[in-house]
Amino acid sequence: MKNRFNPIFIGIFSALVFPMIISTGINAGKESPLMRSMERLEKKLTDKYGVEQRDRLLTGMKQAASYWREEDGGAEVFEKFVEENFAGDSETLDSVFNRFELILEKVNGSVHEMSTTMRLQTDLDAGPILPMDRVFAGYDVGAHIKDDLFNNKLAFVVLLNFPLRSLEERLTNGKKWTRRQWAEARLAQRFSKRIPAHVNLKLSEAASASDQYIADYNIWMHHLVDADGKRIFPEGLRLLSHWNLRDELKANYSNSENGLEKQQMIFKVMERIVDQTIPEIVIDNPFVDWNPYTNEVFPAAVNDTDRKMPANIGLSGEREPDTRYRILLDCFLASRMVDEFSPAAPTLIARRFDEDREIREKDVEKMLIDVLSSPLVKDIAQLIKKRLGRGLVPYDIWYNGFSSTGKYSEAELDELVMKRYPTPAEFKKDIPKFLRLYGFADEKADQIAANILVEAARGSGHASGGEMRYQPARLRTRVGAKGIDYKGFNIAVHELGHNVEQTIDMNDIDHTLLAGVPNTAFTEAFAYVFQENDLMLLGLDPGHDSESDAVQVLSDFWNTYEIGGVSLVDMRIWRWMYSNPDATPAELRKASIQISKDVWNEYFAPVFGKKDIYILGVYSHIIHSFLYLPDYAIGHMIAFQVKDQMKKAGNIGGEFERMALMGNVAPDLWMINAAGTPVGAKALLEATSKALEGIK
């Protein structure tokens, strides 16, 4: 996953992922109390600067007026402000643009530096968290900057001089814009909302609380017992829900000894997390044993931790009291507080799709359903059955026998990787080598590698890019007592993909206002390309031939199918919350389970032959990522287009660089530049069909 502390002050989502992007301009219908002033100014400034400036002037004044509040001053103050700050000639306009671009870069970067430092203790695997550390982590140091910029009227300077472009304009006219015009559009968008600081604060508190809840949600696997008290998982294994649980499940496809048994147990644990029948006491607790089938809890009969046994464990078998859904509800309620200050996108759903992704909600849904309802699903399911030699079970949505890692057992890979990377430092040292293997030129590889820090994460891995030129990008992954294991390595390589993108399109881009990618699906695309080629970095044979290439395509498709279902669940849960804003956590639990079942019954049950499964609801992102999940699904499709292009060009590194330098423009425009076609599922579906023929 990408970091959640991106451009800090540009929007209300400083605690989240995305820069704010507005989709429509000002409420033109409303009579402004400043109308008379604007009429006077229109005449006066047109006389002064010439009639060719009139349109710009009118747009700018209307924009500024629509954000102007009583406390900003009366008509006189407004008139004086406009006269002094309207850039009536191109030279002055250039100065305004250049100054803002530079200053915003430095402000973003500085705030990012502070926030990163304040979160080090909670983000990194660096010993106990003190109560104050949680306060620091929840402290959004940039929360007031945007208010300040409205209060001292610098925001109005931007709104007066640079037009806000609607989503439709960006999607259609944007194709003909210059780079500078795109940068101007992004500049104006940064001031398209005026959200009170206390609302921003609530939002970042909810985000931080949900992060913490998820980051601490570990299951101690050695303490899972069956009816005979038998333990099937190794000592010390602590798995974070849901990522590690899912990956452990995947890893066991190559375990012929007791893989099936392990998978079934993990599946049961997941169900209990979703439906909240999990005993609260077993969460991140190595002092109890638990039989997930009968749901009985016992005092731990084995010790596999350095943690000190608490004086009173208390063996209550009480279920987790819907905390999972209370946390999600808090995220929703905080998001809802923003709505009234965001008239152009008055729900989190609209902000996510129209503003952050810049792909319409209905278009994203169509992309997902194109995959979910494809007849290819059944063909691939047939193939999986044949390979497994048994009928499908629900958790085969995570079947990984297609992927190239299936060739080596997890244990082999763990041993190799842990020996090579006992600490983050050894991984860091190898980054230049990795980048050369991906095809980056020597000098470029060294330059990028020098900009990346590698650190041990407390929770799951994440990547955090610099917010000003030459600020380090940070790569975080889990490091165990014996070093980085294969899971940690695989995640680290994924995060490295993010870091490389972040470094290129911040340090080498023409306009820092265009730093980044159109939306997070694109950075996930880069991360996937790296991740899928991780065995090559270990000097292992990924076994590429035409058959294995075809198999890789099927794997991509199967992953997209799975995460597409999960994304649809995420989208429907948010719609349900907006329709039921007064819901209790228990009601949300029931609704979420029903939604998971509905999606399953529509798109999975016909293939798996079993109804009413709710495992799609296990994703942690549903709880703490504010409708981020669809980015993974469209990310797979986008990744496919990107990969395909890299394959055609015969070079990951060079193409990576060329694509990344396009920066943050509209998604379709970016993709047309990168691969010659707009964003969509078509490329994936066509290749899947071809791959299936090849296999048959």
Ligand SMILES: [Zn+2]
């Ligand atoms: Zn990612």
